[in-house]
Amino acid sequence: METPNTLLKPRRPLWFFACIAILGFGVFSFVMLKALRPAPEQRDPATLVPSVTTSPLAWRDAPLLVNGNGIVMPTAAIVISSQVSGEVVSLHPQFVSGGALQAGDTMIQIDPRTFEANLEEARANQAANQANLDFLNKQVARLESLRARDFAGEEALDDAISRRAQTQAAIARQEAVILNRQLDLERTSIRAPFSGRIYEESVGLGDIVAPGRELGRFYASDEVEVVVSLNADDAVFIPGLWQPENGERRAWVSVDHGGHKYEWEGYVHRVESDIDRTTRTVDVVVRVRDPYTPGKLVGELDSPIALEAPPLLVGMYADVAIEGMHLPEHFVLPVSALRANNTVWTATAEGILNIVPVEFVRQEGNQAVLLAPDLPEGTPLVTSDIALVSDGMRVQAVPAASGMVN
Numbered sequence: 001m002e003t004p005n006t007l008l009k010p011r012r013p014l015w016f017f018a019c020i021a022i023l024g025f026g027v028f029s030f031v032m033l034k035a036l037r038p039a040p041e042q043r044d045p046a047t048l049v050p051s052v053t054t055s056p057l058a059w060r061d062a063p064l065l066v067n068g069n070g071i072v073m074p075t076a077a078i079v080i081s082s083q084v085s086g087e088v089v090s091l092h093p094q095f096v097s098g099g100a101l102q103a104g105d106t107m108i109q110i111d112p113r114t115f116e117a118n119l120e121e122a123r124a125n126q127a128a129n130q131a132n133l134d135f136l137n138k139q140v141a142r143l144e145s146l147r148a149r150d151f152a153g154e155e156a157l158d159d160a161i162s163r164r165a166q167t168q169a170a171i172a173r174q175e176a177v178i179l180n181r182q183l184d185l186e187r188t189s190i191r192a193p194f195s196g197r198i199y200e201e202s203v204g205l206g207d208i209v210a211p212g213r214e215l216g217r218f219y220a221s222d223e224v225e226v227v228v229s230l231n232a233d234d235a236v237f238i239p240g241l242w243q244p245e246n247g248e249r250r251a252w253v254s255v256d257h258g259g260h261k262y263e264w265e266g267y268v269h270r271v272e273s274d275i276d277r278t279t280r281t282v283d284v285v286v287r288v289r290d291p292y293t294p295g296k297l298v299g300e301l302d303s304p305i306a307l308e309a310p311p312l313l314v315g316m317y318a319d320v321a322i323e324g325m326h327l328p329e330h331f332v333l334p335v336s337a338l339r340a341n342n343t344v345w346t347a348t349a350e351g352i353l354n355i356v357p358v359e360f361v362r363q364e365g366n367q368a369v370l371l372a373p374d375l376p377e378g379t380p381l382v383t384s385d386i387a388l389v390s391d392g393m394r395v396q397a398v399p400a401a402s403g404m405v406n
Contacts, residue, residue, distance in 0.1 A: 078193065
């Protein structure tokens, strides 16, 4: 017998059972797919081989270079001044700042007329003294003849001899006066003592000058010099530095001009006799002949415009390379390629990196000079960097396109 509660209970709709069936089928499918999926292929992890740049080692058959720098200075510089007073009546056309003069050129001419008159007066006085001497010589000769025959007294002869001696002294004194007058006349023409250039002029036509007044500044231009301060570690690589009798040692002076480098060949002229007490360096003087000859371009001109090479001008900042000793069987490479504890990296044909100790000699600019007699010429040297390196690791060597390390 059905109760009232049974009669009132609603029936579940058909869609409910359909949802349950779909959900169950999905779970069953997921479980079956996971259970029946193929196992992934097992592979060994890939080995990473770093790539490095190499350059073949080449012995350098050239002397070491000792580098330094300094300011281009004239070998001689003077202040032009007058030794006499007078009016400036003419100036050389090149007596201007930057003007070029040859040795012996008259730079400044002071009015010479007063000095010419003084010289003529001194010469006239000398002529009078010479005429008086001639007369006294004759008088003394005559008195000596008369005295020998007792026709003249000894006192008259002595007086004539005394006056002749005084006249001779006056002639000698007048010769000195004439020499001074000649020197004063010559000093009215102020000449260039050597070939050079005007640094500064401070006199004009018509000026009245006095002795000691500065009229300009003048420096030699046939040679210039650069004083290079070297420490003892560099100076020891220059043979015969303190023995100038061994001959000139070559040097090269270069400057940057317009974004390009230009070079002149020079020579070591001298070395200072003592060590600088402040910097503990020795000063080496390098000279360049004919500095107004255009410099030689270093490298290639990367401009489509034809640029004119400059002269080596006073005041330029210059780099200097001095020829040092000849060291056999050495090689150079960038300082960045010299590794810790004075070692280099080499790469074998099989792609094995080796860490090889070398002997560090010195540094030339951004290059290191090294000795490694056990490394044969042509050995590939690693010039690039690796983050983590170990002896015997595998590498992939790529030859550098720029050529050999030398």
